[in-house]
Amino acid sequence: TQLKYHRRSRANDRERTRMRLLNESLEHLRTLLPIDSISCYSSTDSSNHGAMLEDKLTKIETLRTASAYIRVLTDLLEDSNNSSTSSSYSYNISDQPQQQQPPQVYQHSSYFGYTPNYSYYHPYC
Numbered sequence: 001t002q003l004k005y006h007r008r009s010r011a012n013d014r015e016r017t018r019m020r021l022l023n024e025s026l027e028h029l030r031t032l033l034p035i036d037s038i039s040c041y042s043s044t045d046s047s048n049h050g051a052m053l054e055d056k057l058t059k060i061e062t063l064r065t066a067s068a069y070i071r072v073l074t075d076l077l078e079d080s081n082n083s084s085t086s087s088s089y090s091y092n093i094s095d096q097p098q099q100q101q102p103p104q105v106y107q108h109s110s111y112f113g114y115t116p117n118y119s120y121y122h123p124y125c
Helices: 002-032 059-081
Strands: 043-045 052-054 104-107 119-122
Touching: 002 059
Parallel strands: none
Antiparallel strands: 043 052, 104 119
16 A cells, blocks of 8 residues: 555656646746737736736647747748748637637737737637
8 A cells, every 4th residue: 555655646746747847838938929918918906905916828828829829930931931922911719710709919029129010810818
């Protein structure tokens, strides 16, 4: 029984470590995504001591947003390699049809000092 307890304890430790690393990686990914934090994250005044609560993207929302962003960047690179004149990109990363509510469009922030001429839809904002 002690051997089973020891094995279970080690397995639980491995799982906690795995989940902690996964959560840290997702948190880092959230910081890299070009999402307008004022529009996407809702801050509401709490009744307890006036603390501000901030909602963040869920794990699946983070992955879907990152996937859409990667698609935009890939298309941008492919178009620049093909010398295409088209510079407008839109992506709907929602599993729901677009007719239900019009998604908000966000311009990507630029790390290199210029603003690209493309955008993507972010249905969670």
